[in-house]
Amino acid sequence: MGTGIAFGVHLTPQARRAIERADEVFYLLAEHTAEAWFKRLNTNSHSLRRHYAVGRARRETYERMVEEILDAVRNEKNVCAAFYGHPGVFASPSHEAVSRARADGFPATMLPAVSAEDCLFADLGVDPGQSGCQSYEATDFLLRRRTFDTSVPLILWQVAFIGITSAPVAPNAHGFGVLVDYLLGFYAEAHPAIVYQASPYPVGPANIGEFTVGNVRKAELDGMSTLYLPPSADASEDAEMRALLSGSGIESSSESL
């Protein structure tokens, strides 16, 4: 399950019950400040934070987390694994833990939670229903030159750690520079670029840095920084498709669609 982004106030009643009734709880929270609060929910709670080590590959870090969780499951315990944000969004170890538990014959359920993307929609006033939404992990976006549409909002995650496979210690300015250069091939220098970070605390606003694609390189990135690019233009309608839809009785004004 996930704790949401702002600790305490984003925790759903469903998730709280899962924590409280578990025999053993394993947790990974972004902020140390949240740990005292979290441990009060279930005194048999163990932090997964200790698996991070400078220089250790993230793949190995996540593997250690998954195996610690699975060891308790195999001991027939009622286990709850809590991760900050949404457990299924940008969270490899939670997916892996559920998958392995099921493969070993144990019932496992993932509970939804408030993700960083949910916070971004609220804080930046973005509605994916308006013109869609493209959301990519930044390294994957670059490595695979993902096809994208500049008339649709673009969200790029983990922009501070592009190309880093070990435990990150500091943002990778070089990787971010490569990303900006790439984006300048698709957007004008003056096009807005927002560096966003949701607040992990129960009160206080998000961090919203307003830049352009041309000058976003000077943004001070943090581990949780996300890059948001609004659409650069409206996509034109397809007349043939509109005609087809009109034939099905849908009104012709784009407002009504």
Added chain:
Amino acid sequence: MNGGTGDTAALAEFFGRLAEDPALYNDYITDPVGTMRAATPTISEDLIAAVLQGNLRKLSKSFARDSDSVVILGTLVRG
């Protein structure tokens, strides 16, 4: 436990109480500065400003332990 001493430890405790105490949360919404000062008498003006302005970098640094690497939960990119 929370990695801070003095006012940062008090602020961390205050955040934890906000998460569990609806009355305190309502007080904060009505009067953030007064509620913070009442709950954490040693808190500095600097930290109050950081909370109100959403200065996440300053707050995070205040709470961090020196030996920590950055905790990032993410997706492993294939390849």
